[in-house]
Amino acid sequence: MNSIRAFLRGRGALALLLMIPAALLVGGCESDTTAPQDQAPPLNEQDAATQAGLIAMAIVDVGPELVNFSGPGKTEPPYSRSFTGDISGTVYLDFRLGGPSGPHATWATGTWARLFTAAGEPLSIAVGESGSAQLSLDITGDINRVADTAVINGGGTFSSGPYSATFTFTNLAVAATGYPSGGSMTFTSGSFRMTVAFNGTNLATVTVAGHGTWRVNLDTGAVTRVP
Amino acid sequence: MTTPRGRRAALILAALAIAAAPAAAEELEGLLEDVTGEYAQAYLAPFTHSFGPNLNGGIFHTAAIPRSRLTIEFGVKATATHLAEEDQSFQTVIENVDLSDYDNTFASGTMGDIVMSGPTVFGDDEAMGSVAGYINGVQVFSQETIEGLVKTRYSPMAVPQASLAGIAGLRATVRWLPEVDLGEIGKTKVFGYGLQWGINTVAPTLPIDIMVGFFNQTVEVGTLIETDASSMFVAASKAFPLATIYAGYAKEDAETDIAYTYGGDDSAVAFTVEGTQESRFTVGATLNVLAKLNVEMGHGDLTTYTAGLMFGF
Numbered sequence: 001m002n003s004i005r006a007f008l009r010g011r012g013a014l015a016l017l018l019m020i021p022a023a024l025l026v027g028g029c030e031s032d033t034t035a036p037q038d039q040a041p042p043l044n045e046q047d048a049a050t051q052a053g054l055i056a057m058a059i060v061d062v063g064p065e066l067v068n069f070s071g072p073g074k075t076e077p078p079y080s081r082s083f084t085g086d087i088s089g090t091v092y093l094d095f096r097l098g099g100p101s102g103p104h105a106t107w108a109t110g111t112w113a114r115l116f117t118a119a120g121e122p123l124s125i126a127v128g129e130s131g132s133a134q135l136s137l138d139i140t141g142d143i144n145r146v147a148d149t150a151v152i153n154g155g156g157t158f159s160s161g162p163y164s165a166t167f168t169f170t171n172l173a174v175a176a177t178g179y180p181s182g183g184s185m186t187f188t189s190g191s192f193r194m195t196v197a198f199n200g201t202n203l204a205t206v207t208v209a210g211h212g213t214w215r216v217n218l219d220t221g222a223v224t225r226v227p
Numbered sequence: 228m229t230t231p232r233g234r235r236a237a238l239i240l241a242a243l244a245i246a247a248a249p250a251a252a253e254e255l256e257g258l259l260e261d262v263t264g265e266y267a268q269a270y271l272a273p274f275t276h277s278f279g280p281n282l283n284g285g286i287f288h289t290a291a292i293p294r295s296r297l298t299i300e301f302g303v304k305a306t307a308t309h310l311a312e313e314d315q316s317f318q319t320v321i322e323n324v325d326l327s328d329y330d331n332t333f334a335s336g337t338m339g340d341i342v343m344s345g346p347t348v349f350g351d352d353e354a355m356g357s358v359a360g361y362i363n364g365v366q367v368f369s370q371e372t373i374e375g376l377v378k379t380r381y382s383p384m385a386v387p388q389a390s391l392a393g394i395a396g397l398r399a400t401v402r403w404l405p406e407v408d409l410g411e412i413g414k415t416k417v418f419g420y421g422l423q424w425g426i427n428t429v430a431p432t433l434p435i436d437i438m439v440g441f442f443n444q445t446v447e448v449g450t451l452i453e454t455d456a457s458s459m460f461v462a463a464s465k466a467f468p469l470a471t472i473y474a475g476y477a478k479e480d481a482e483t484d485i486a487y488t489y490g491g492d493d494s495a496v497a498f499t500v501e502g503t504q505e506s507r508f509t510v511g512a513t514l515n516v517l518a519k520l521n522v523e524m525g526h527g528d529l530t531t532y533t534a535g536l537m538f539g540f
Contacts, residue, residue, distance in 0.1 A: 030311060032311060032529065034272045034276035034314055034503060035313065035314045036272065036318065041322050041361065050363035051363075051364050054365060127366060128368055131360070131368045132366055132369070160365050160366045161342055163361075163365075
């Protein structure tokens, strides 16, 4: 009898003992991180202006699709347009009559259009041999079929590796050819907020709030500081 | 007491550890050949920082050392460091460098930032990492690198261990594995030795067993990996009818050398990583039924779990 008691006492003690590491295992003592988890290099105002310049350059190519698009007759949205080259990917266009709540229209008759990229399928802007930036768009435009022009509003997102930014267009005036003749883009990257003003030439002005002015070449995306 | 079945289990465990090492080492070297030393250092960080703590785990499972009764034990210790979830991926940044050093399409002197990121050696084995260059916050080049070796949050290791105790309150412990030829990589070598001394030898009336000791180990995986680990510890234990509980505190260090050939330009890459962990607390319990089965947790900068199966007489 005594030996049984001793055995039970032993088992109780054993269970208690084994619960110590088990509790520690379940409760968990987290290990410190050993792999580097560096933050992306911080942006400066020149960097942010450069990002905005890239989007300004891209919209010169993509924006005019609102008036230039042509395709097989189709009244149900959306049309799609695939880009290849420095800008690649697919945008979708939804043409309507009169405005966003108007009836669907063909590309030839629509007086309002929405141009957008599908979720998770941004346009890619090639940079150098193997670099890139991604551009998601959701813009709308009132189309003048007589003058072949459109006034764009809306916006999108920019990303390039660990960097991301948002932008909106305000009354960006585009035509079938040439550079946007007016309107602006507000671009926000990190703590920098800037306005890109278009003037019909290949040079747009980037004003970074509190930091100065840059000029962006809409053909190359190159950004230079205005003294 | 030793049982044939128990001996077989220990041998199988040791054999598995030995058998798994060559394949993993060859695969790892194959991956590393595609990346530079900077990338490899970050990629391997969870391994290079956990290998030492693994080696320094499970060195003891009791503080009781007989003063003059000879005892022999042998078996297997398996350890695994539980890695932080963040350790399955990494991002390392090198600012303001010459991008032509990383991508030869750039003219010399083109300055920018480098971001290396992707799965670590214990990260996603189906996702590729990348090395990308940035100028003015825009990615100007990107190169795909390598995937993880094995996706896990546990960095594992197993090693045979034997000890001889009972002379003047001393216990000598060794860890050893036979050399395994890894072909082009070379041979594996595992050797460790240590000594423990029971304070109860001079203070037999203490209500618990207390000992101090040290252990040194060297592990070589061909020419790819060489790790030296050492530990000095003090431990206490209390024996019950079926089990012993123990706890200890150790000061430890480890150093891991990595060497391989980068395939991009056939240059030799070699770097040394000092382990981050310098001390640990250990708690554990040993079940004394026929064999000694112990489980323990060691916690320092990293948390290491150990299980051991020892036989002896």
